[in-house]
Amino acid sequence: MRVSNRLSWCLWPAVLTLTACVSTAKMALPESAATAVEYTVSGANPFAWDKPLQFGRWHTTQLKDKGRLDAGLNFGKIGIGGTYHGKTISTNTGSAARCSGLLLSASKGTLAVDPAFGNLPVLSCTFAGALQGELSLRQDHLNRLQGQLVSGNAVYDISSVHQLQGGLFSSAVPLGFHLKKQQQLYWSVEKINEGRVLLWQQGNAAEQDLLATASLVLLATNFDNLLWEDPAP
Numbered sequence: 001m002r003v004s005n006r007l008s009w010c011l012w013p014a015v016l017t018l019t020a021c022v023s024t025a026k027m028a029l030p031e032s033a034a035t036a037v038e039y040t041v042s043g044a045n046p047f048a049w050d051k052p053l054q055f056g057r058w059h060t061t062q063l064k065d066k067g068r069l070d071a072g073l074n075f076g077k078i079g080i081g082g083t084y085h086g087k088t089i090s091t092n093t094g095s096a097a098r099c100s101g102l103l104l105s106a107s108k109g110t111l112a113v114d115p116a117f118g119n120l121p122v123l124s125c126t127f128a129g130a131l132q133g134e135l136s137l138r139q140d141h142l143n144r145l146q147g148q149l150v151s152g153n154a155v156y157d158i159s160s161v162h163q164l165q166g167g168l169f170s171s172a173v174p175l176g177f178h179l180k181k182q183q184q185l186y187w188s189v190e191k192i193n194e195g196r197v198l199l200w201q202q203g204n205a206a207e208q209d210l211l212a213t214a215s216l217v218l219l220a221t222n223f224d225n226l227l228w229e230d231p232a233p
Helices: 005-023 205-220
Strands: 037-040 053-055 058-075 078-091 096-108 111-113 123-128 133-139 145-151 154-161 176-181 184-190 196-199
Touching (some): 053 205, 058 205, 078 205, 123 145, 123 205, 145 205, 154 184, 176 205, 196 205
Antiparallel strands (some): 037 196, 053 058, 058 078, 078 096, 096 123, 123 133, 145 154, 154 176, 176 184, 184 196
């Protein structure tokens, strides 16, 4: 079927409008959110663990892939499988994170389920530097990721964001994350388009370095593929 030039010219504004909307889309923020210090992410786009990332005064200095291990057993018609993947990230401030992803699956024919029912973390990280900490994220049946970053007596609640600002529909994969401290919005990490990190609360330098390293981990991790991408050749 041949499309007339006139029809083509009529379609172009719609295509350009849609492209502009996608390229300027932002994740939803709470209406009560105050003014934040905003940093645009530079470096890898799309984000990836083996490519450098930077925002504000923070940037990655080293990224290592420890490899991926897949294993499985069959018990009659039922198969049990698992995938483990370890990675590390270091930053210019001396902070570092050792992270791992662990997934389990039970299958019979074409049907597969999570035998742990979301109780095992899909992402775990241990942080070293001026402040130490532990991060753990779990996924529920709606693909939402929730967890905590714990450092000493400080606890930061982490939740994924799946709604676009002004949008009617939710995304199956995270568009970003909110980090809250004592139920107060602290930092936000946006993964779409260029990427943004928003500091709603400043905190001291050591706390900033810890949260910046956690933000780089959230930016670099491909949550669309929770098996984690294969190591780069």
